[in-house]
Amino acid sequence: MNHEISAVIAIWKREIIRFFRAKSRVIGTLGFPFFFLAVLGTGLNSVMDIPGTNYLDFMTPGILAMVLMFGSVFSGVIVIMDRQFGFLKETLVAPVNRASIVIGKSLGGATTAMFQGVLMLAVASLLGANISLESMPVLLVLMMLVSSAFVSLGTAIASLMEDMHGFQLVMNFLVMPMFFLSGALFPLEHAPEILRLVSYADPLTYAVEAFRFTISGSSQLPIAASLGVICAFLGASTFAAAYTFSRIEE
Amino acid sequence: MKIIETSELVKDYNGLKAVDHVSVDVSGGEIFGLLGPNGAGKTTLLSMLVTMRRPTSGSASVNGFDISSEPGKVRKSIGVVFQDPSLDEELTAYENLELHAAMYGEKEDLNKRIGEVVSLVGLEDRLHGIVKTFSGGMRRRLEIARGLLHRPAVLFLDEPTLGLDPQTRAAIWEYIRKLKKEYGMTIVMTTHYMEEADHICDRVAIIDHGKIIALDTPVKLKDSLGGDTITVETPKAKQLAAELEKEGVAECSRHDGKVTFCVKAGEKRIPEVVGLAKDKHIGVISVVLHKPTLDDVFLHYTGKTIREENGTARDSIRMRRRAMHR
Numbered sequence: 001m002n003h004e005i006s007a008v009i010a011i012w013k014r015e016i017i018r019f020f021r022a023k024s025r026v027i028g029t030l031g032f033p034f035f036f037l038a039v040l041g042t043g044l045n046s047v048m049d050i051p052g053t054n055y056l057d058f059m060t061p062g063i064l065a066m067v068l069m070f071g072s073v074f075s076g077v078i079v080i081m082d083r084q085f086g087f088l089k090e091t092l093v094a095p096v097n098r099a100s101i102v103i104g105k106s107l108g109g110a111t112t113a114m115f116q117g118v119l120m121l122a123v124a125s126l127l128g129a130n131i132s133l134e135s136m137p138v139l140l141v142l143m144m145l146v147s148s149a150f151v152s153l154g155t156a157i158a159s160l161m162e163d164m165h166g167f168q169l170v171m172n173f174l175v176m177p178m179f180f181l182s183g184a185l186f187p188l189e190h191a192p193e194i195l196r197l198v199s200y201a202d203p204l205t206y207a208v209e210a211f212r213f214t215i216s217g218s219s220q221l222p223i224a225a226s227l228g229v230i231c232a233f234l235g236a237s238t239f240a241a242a243y244t245f246s247r248i249e250e
Numbered sequence: 251m252k253i254i255e256t257s258e259l260v261k262d263y264n265g266l267k268a269v270d271h272v273s274v275d276v277s278g279g280e281i282f283g284l285l286g287p288n289g290a291g292k293t294t295l296l297s298m299l300v301t302m303r304r305p306t307s308g309s310a311s312v313n314g315f316d317i318s319s320e321p322g323k324v325r326k327s328i329g330v331v332f333q334d335p336s337l338d339e340e341l342t343a344y345e346n347l348e349l350h351a352a353m354y355g356e357k358e359d360l361n362k363r364i365g366e367v368v369s370l371v372g373l374e375d376r377l378h379g380i381v382k383t384f385s386g387g388m389r390r391r392l393e394i395a396r397g398l399l400h401r402p403a404v405l406f407l408d409e410p411t412l413g414l415d416p417q418t419r420a421a422i423w424e425y426i427r428k429l430k431k432e433y434g435m436t437i438v439m440t441t442h443y444m445e446e447a448d449h450i451c452d453r454v455a456i457i458d459h460g461k462i463i464a465l466d467t468p469v470k471l472k473d474s475l476g477g478d479t480i481t482v483e484t485p486k487a488k489q490l491a492a493e494l495e496k497e498g499v500a501e502c503s504r505h506d507g508k509v510t511f512c513v514k515a516g517e518k519r520i521p522e523v524v525g526l527a528k529d530k531h532i533g534v535i536s537v538v539l540h541k542p543t544l545d546d547v548f549l550h551y552t553g554k555t556i557r558e559e560n561g562t563a564r565d566s567i568r569m570r571r572r573a574m575h576r
């Protein structure tokens with residue numbers, strides 16, 4: 001087996017070990033989506049009138065996208081922790097391509113994000129959301145693509161940051177707006193023109209739409225368009241991550 | 251055989267020359283020490299040799315590979331123990347080693363090798379402990395074990411014993427000697443502890459303000475200062491000085507009842523001095539022999555002692571950082 005590949009696998013494994021060793025993180029990541037589903041999903045069910053479906057079913061794909069994005073972008077924070085705790089140096093002097101490290105991180109972060117996504121779907125169906133088992137295989141592939149893209153985004157941002165504070169700032173000013181503008185919580189077709197236009201610049205919108213299509217069989221944007229944007233975003237963010245990470249000097 | 255060669259290596263940080271035209275050679279199989287105060291440029295020099303930072307100008311090769319054009323091959327040839335902690339604390343010792351092996355493309359006999367390196371540093375029984383629960387000394391030993399796992403030709407150790415207690419320090423010196431003896435490994439280490447450089451290095455380069463100001467074996471460096479001094483405390487200092495002068499022992503200095511002589515092999519001259527004083531009925535209160543240390547060498551070349559330079563504040567900050575990471 002090629003040594004770059006074994007490095008990718010080793011980095012992937014490390015991210016997974018770290019994720020499951022931090023038990024509070026596993027539980028914590030589920031609290032937030034559970035709140036959304038249980039409180040908003042059931043509470044707004046009667047208030048929000050979504051044609052052809054109920055609000056819980058409407059928001060489930062959106063919350064799935066949120067869980068994946070938060071989990072993924074946040075795994076980029078490991079780069080910053082590695083810098084602070086010094087482990088980054090160990091990876092920087094290893095005789096392995098930096099791109100392999102980035103790929104290993106993306107796969108590892110995506111795996112843990114998917115784990116959170118699947119758990120969240122289970123919670124949603126317990127609360128009464130309609131999620132067919134037939135849609136799962138396609139959904140899992142989509143989840144993998146979306147998560148990998150957002151891990152890379154997180155890695156790229158983290159590579160440019162000196163410390164936690166900067167990363168926190170980005171989380172607040174990039175990730176939160178991305179979530180609220182994505183149409184995860186409300187149908188974009190009823191939204192004001194300007195909001196709709198902005199949401200088209202938000203990659204998460206396409207993830208939400210693709211998930212919605214896969215789970216319920218219909219979405220506003222054609223699935224081909226959503227898929228195309230997701231793949232393009234994955235390519236761009238992976239490239240950005242590899243580029244910024246390989247430029248880290250220390 | 252020269253395993254490391256540097257030529258006019260410079261690292262400039264916005265006008266500050268952290269490393270200033272350094273040209274040194276390290277031979278295969280030697281323990282080479284870089285001794286200097288805080289901020290001398292030791293870490294910067296090392297980080298260029300291990301391909302972490304790019305030189306501003308000049309060139310260097312490690313194990314025959316150029317650090318700028320063949321960094322991948324340099325990295326395969328070296329093991330690095332950084333000044334600051336660099337383990338993944340959430341992982342166990344074993345997992346840290348396994349990850350390292352994977353990144354270095356080592357998979358044959360992995361468990362046997364891991365067994366070898368951990369027993370070398372005496373960590374066998376903590377192999378599956380999470381690093382977070384390790385003491386500073388255990389972490390250091392694990393880092394050394396990790397640096398050895400891929401059997402590098404050259405091991406770089408940046409302040410390997412900083413902030414460790416005397417026993418752990420002595421143990422680490424022992425491992426370093428063992429590596430040289432049993433594996434013929436070349437070791438380049440930095441330190442600002444005089445005793446450390448003196449005890450284990452075959453050759454020592456004294457570095458200050460980015461420049462190498464002296465380079466030789468510790469013995470020769472100390473000898474270059476002209477030998478030992480004997481200080482005799484006596485009520486008749488002047489008379490003793492005059493008598494010894496006749497015997498060809500030059501007086502170095504004298505003040506209030508103490509006279510200092512500069513001699514070679516001082517321990518052998520003490521009986522002679524005391525004998526002479528007795529013959530001439532000159533009372534001797536005390537005799538002190540001082541052999542030059544690397545401290546004196548440093549003082550001689552830089553005009554200051556290394557200890558004045560080493561604010562203990564920075565050491566304690568580092569120690570706190572290490573402690574914090576527990």
Ligand SMILES: Nc1ncnc2c1ncn2[C@@H]1O[C@H](COP(=O)(O)OP(=O)(O)OP(=O)(O)O)[C@@H](O)[C@H]1O
Pocket residue numbers: 263266268286287288289290291292293294295333442
């Ligand atoms: N990344 C950096 N940017 C700017 N200046 C730096 C940087 N790294 C080091 N320096 C400066 O370069 C000089 C040499 O630092 P270096 O860390 O190499 O010293 P050192 O000999 O290893 O000291 P110590 O014993 O404290 O580890 C110092 O003046 C330091 O402030």
Ligand SMILES: [Mg+2]
Pocket residue numbers: 292293294333408
């Ligand atoms: Mg240093």
